[in-house]
Amino acid sequence: MPKLSEKATLMPPSPIRKLVPYAETAKRQGKHVIHLNIGQPDIETPEIAREAVKHADIKVLEYSHSAGIESYRKGLAAYYSANGISVTSDEIIVTTGGSEALLFAFMTCLNPGDEIIIPEPFYANYNGFAVSAGIHVVPVTASIDNGFALPPISEFEKKITPKTKAILICNPSNPTGYLYSREELEHLREIIQSHDLFLFADEVYREFCYDGATPFSVMNLKGIENNVVLIDSVSKRYSMCGARIGALVSKNKEIMQAALKFGQARLSPPTYEQIAAEAALDTPKSYFDDVIKEYVGRRDLLVDGLNKIKGVRCPKPNGAFYCIAEFPVEDTEHFCQWLLESFEFEGNTVMMAPLSGFYATKGLGKKEARLAYVLKKEEIEAAVRCLEKALEVYPYTSY
Amino acid sequence: MPKLSEKATLMPPSPIRKLVPYAETAKRQGKHVIHLNIGQPDIETPEIAREAVKHADIKVLEYSHSAGIESYRKGLAAYYSANGISVTSDEIIVTTGGSEALLFAFMTCLNPGDEIIIPEPFYANYNGFAVSAGIHVVPVTASIDNGFALPPISEFEKKITPKTKAILICNPSNPTGYLYSREELEHLREIIQSHDLFLFADEVYREFCYDGATPFSVMNLKGIENNVVLIDSVSKRYSMCGARIGALVSKNKEIMQAALKFGQARLSPPTYEQIAAEAALDTPKSYFDDVIKEYVGRRDLLVDGLNKIKGVRCPKPNGAFYCIAEFPVEDTEHFCQWLLESFEFEGNTVMMAPLSGFYATKGLGKKEARLAYVLKKEEIEAAVRCLEKALEVYPYTSY
Numbered sequence: 001m002p003k004l005s006e007k008a009t010l011m012p013p014s015p016i017r018k019l020v021p022y023a024e025t026a027k028r029q030g031k032h033v034i035h036l037n038i039g040q041p042d043i044e045t046p047e048i049a050r051e052a053v054k055h056a057d058i059k060v061l062e063y064s065h066s067a068g069i070e071s072y073r074k075g076l077a078a079y080y081s082a083n084g085i086s087v088t089s090d091e092i093i094v095t096t097g098g099s100e101a102l103l104f105a106f107m108t109c110l111n112p113g114d115e116i117i118i119p120e121p122f123y124a125n126y127n128g129f130a131v132s133a134g135i136h137v138v139p140v141t142a143s144i145d146n147g148f149a150l151p152p153i154s155e156f157e158k159k160i161t162p163k164t165k166a167i168l169i170c171n172p173s174n175p176t177g178y179l180y181s182r183e184e185l186e187h188l189r190e191i192i193q194s195h196d197l198f199l200f201a202d203e204v205y206r207e208f209c210y211d212g213a214t215p216f217s218v219m220n221l222k223g224i225e226n227n228v229v230l231i232d233s234v235s236k237r238y239s240m241c242g243a244r245i246g247a248l249v250s251k252n253k254e255i256m257q258a259a260l261k262f263g264q265a266r267l268s269p270p271t272y273e274q275i276a277a278e279a280a281l282d283t284p285k286s287y288f289d290d291v292i293k294e295y296v297g298r299r300d301l302l303v304d305g306l307n308k309i310k311g312v313r314c315p316k317p318n319g320a321f322y323c324i325a326e327f328p329v330e331d332t333e334h335f336c337q338w339l340l341e342s343f344e345f346e347g348n349t350v351m352m353a354p355l356s357g358f359y360a361t362k363g364l365g366k367k368e369a370r371l372a373y374v375l376k377k378e379e380i381e382a383a384v385r386c387l388e389k390a391l392e393v394y395p396y397t398s399y
Numbered sequence: 400m401p402k403l404s405e406k407a408t409l410m411p412p413s414p415i416r417k418l419v420p421y422a423e424t425a426k427r428q429g430k431h432v433i434h435l436n437i438g439q440p441d442i443e444t445p446e447i448a449r450e451a452v453k454h455a456d457i458k459v460l461e462y463s464h465s466a467g468i469e470s471y472r473k474g475l476a477a478y479y480s481a482n483g484i485s486v487t488s489d490e491i492i493v494t495t496g497g498s499e500a501l502l503f504a505f506m507t508c509l510n511p512g513d514e515i516i517i518p519e520p521f522y523a524n525y526n527g528f529a530v531s532a533g534i535h536v537v538p539v540t541a542s543i544d545n546g547f548a549l550p551p552i553s554e555f556e557k558k559i560t561p562k563t564k565a566i567l568i569c570n571p572s573n574p575t576g577y578l579y580s581r582e583e584l585e586h587l588r589e590i591i592q593s594h595d596l597f598l599f600a601d602e603v604y605r606e607f608c609y610d611g612a613t614p615f616s617v618m619n620l621k622g623i624e625n626n627v628v629l630i631d632s633v634s635k636r637y638s639m640c641g642a643r644i645g646a647l648v649s650k651n652k653e654i655m656q657a658a659l660k661f662g663q664a665r666l667s668p669p670t671y672e673q674i675a676a677e678a679a680l681d682t683p684k685s686y687f688d689d690v691i692k693e694y695v696g697r698r699d700l701l702v703d704g705l706n707k708i709k710g711v712r713c714p715k716p717n718g719a720f721y722c723i724a725e726f727p728v729e730d731t732e733h734f735c736q737w738l739l740e741s742f743e744f745e746g747n748t749v750m751m752a753p754l755s756g757f758y759a760t761k762g763l764g765k766k767e768a769r770l771a772y773v774l775k776k777e778e779i780e781a782a783v784r785c786l787e788k789a790l791e792v793y794p795y796t797s798y
Contacts, residue, residue, distance in 0.1 A: 001625040002626065004508055011661060012660070044459055045459055045460045053453075055453075060440070061675070063439055096495050096665075097666065107406050109401070111405055112533060132506055134511060134533065239459055242669065242671075244670075261411070261413070262410060262531065265527025267643075269643065270642060271641030271642070272672055273672065
């Protein structure tokens with residue numbers, strides 16, 4: 001049998017999904033598993049999107065344009081404009097999820113062996129796309145002590161080598177929930193400009209900013225327009241994770257031309273889901289008002305609840321729908337598995353994502369876990385009660 | 400502005416899609432363009448698949464499993480079994496199109512710099528995935544003189560180097576329509592086994608075999624079960640190219656485990672389209688009987704028609720829905736563009752795919768073009784009349 005590739009070995013298993021077998025066993029044992037491990041909201045997909053699919057007049061489910069359905073791209077350009085980002089439909093390629101947009105960006109801009117700097121903890125699947133593209137992730141470590149703010153630019157400077165080609169940020173951040181300020185982004189702009197790097201920004205949580213905070217897009221950083229690639233997705237915005245519709249957006253014509261060639265090779269993004277995404281553009285503002293209100297309530301319940309538990313600390317984020325908590329345990333990998341295998345309270349247990357897999361630096365995040373506040377308030381309250389009880393009986397709790 | 404990657408330069412534009420702007424201009428000029436350039440059939444997607452989407456009870460459009468919806472994978476296993484291919488649902492990963500299955504196979508099995516042997520002419524987008532994975536395509540040339548039969552195994556042997564890691568075939572073949580015999584495949588088996596290579600087989604045209612010919616799957620080649628990866632797709636089978644639902648199938652557990660990690664990184668294939676694909680499994684046999692009959696009629700009209708045109712020759716294939724014709728011109732790239740820009744007959748012109756882009760060997764295929772007989776008979780008849788007339792007036796026709 002021939003040997004698999006080096007990438008097959010290097011490719012990390014998803015830290016979010018690797019506990020799944022334990023959750024399945026817990027469910028078979030009759031436990032109710034409260035899924036705070038994954039960013040799959042229980043919020044309804046806008047009716048307008050679902051109805052569009054129901055009423056799509058399709059006889060032949062044809063390929064669409066490799067850059068995405070034209071009317072959808074025009075609608076997207078209008079959406080960005082309404083969000084203060086001025087782009088034309090030619091500056092947008094519709095992709096199969098934000099995942100594909102990131103892969104296209106890596107493939108188009110970076111050579112194998114190039115280095116990309118990413119503030120850690122970061123969305124674990126970035127590792128997967130880095131392995132696919134053969135590039136090296138160089139982390140700059142953010143700390144729970146200041147709520148995972150952007151590390152000082154001097155920390156980035158220290159990591160720059162002749163192989164550094166790009167910086168990747170996620171804003172608002174998965175997994176930290178931190179929303180970078182305009183000032184922080186302006187600092188990034190300087191380093192991008194002075195070292196002539198690419199700046200990739202995953203802004204898929206744009207709609208989820210709380211407490212009056214407003215997001216500032218990298219597309220509005222002056223003087224680096226040709227360096228910037230925006231990664232986007234409808235997954236979270238309209239609670240349609242299963243649609244797998246994203247976008248790659250850039251003012252850099254060379255990037256767009258090259259990325260389109262990758263798009264042509266895979267022919268087109270899925271048709272039904274583009275129809276849903278295009279219709280979702282007309283989602284009424286009241287939908288988002290309700291959703292934001294709901295998320296703020298969930299966040300407060302979860303974060304305040306966690307902070308009341310002895311030995312737990314959890315900065316309150318004002319973006320996305322994740323928070324990171326530090327637990328009084330040696331290793332959250334073990335704690336999370338134990339919760340599924342050996343614990344139950346009121347018939348429930350909690351599933352969280354251990355944070356080690358979100359760091360590139362070995363050994364970091366061992367006391368931390370990511371919790372997604374994507375479930376109803378009753379579930380979140382039950383989860384908090386569950387975690388409090390669990391820490392009282394977990395054999396390795398150390399206050 | 401930083402420099403793009405080498406892949407951005409190496410990535411070939413789609414030879415199928417690069418004439419699109421000329422077609423758009425022709426349409427604006429009022430010409431009816433008969434699209435024989437692309438494998439987008441006008442055959443209706445089975446009603447059962449479209450109805451399943453209409454009636455899908457979805458409130459939240461959620462991620463599905465990274466390997467695909469379980470009930471769909473079980474249904475697929477039954478489909479393969481009914482087609483004489485014995486696999487379990489664990490030996491199937493649902494992918495976003497056959498495209499993604501091929502990319503996962505390349506990434507999982509091959510290192511950058513490895514060589515893969517492919518009989519040419521081959522589906523042009525294989526080049527794109529080879530560039531993405533950083534591997535080198537080594538062609539073995541098939542000839543129009545024997546209808547593009549598998550080249551002798553001695554030709555493969557000549558191309559094997561220490562870097563050769565795999566062979567890729569498409570059977571029935573896009574673009575040649577050639578269906579490999581069991582005997583030809585047994586020859587391939589020997590070379591795979593003696594050199595311990597991977598064998599990737601794109602069998603997405605399995606349903607389209609004519610004149611009593613039956614396809615033989617590489618999954619049934621004995622003794623190389625761990626070397627084989629089947630690439631599949633619902634695009635052609637159910638005329639649902641826009642679904643972007645494919646599959647990677649292998650008995651090799653290591654391959655499946657590693658490919659799933661690539662699957663986890665991109666989360667899941669699109670949900671609505673999986674619902675459509677699962678429902679399509681129950682497409683009645685009468686649908687295929689009608690479709691096959693229709694394609695045979697179209698093929699005969701097109702191939703017989705082409706062979707009657709002075710200076711044109713076109714072997715009659717018995718699989719897929721493409722044929723390759725040789726034209727009495729210097730360069731079909733120019734001829735195809737001229738057809739769109741400067742020719743019109745009965746209000747029509749014809750769009751074909753020049754074949755150069757389907758060869759890895761420079762200079763080959765310059766007199767050839769691929770025609771997809773995916774349109775109604777009237778359109779095919781009009782196309783044949785159009786091509787006959789065109790060759791009479793094309794300034795560079797040379798009988």
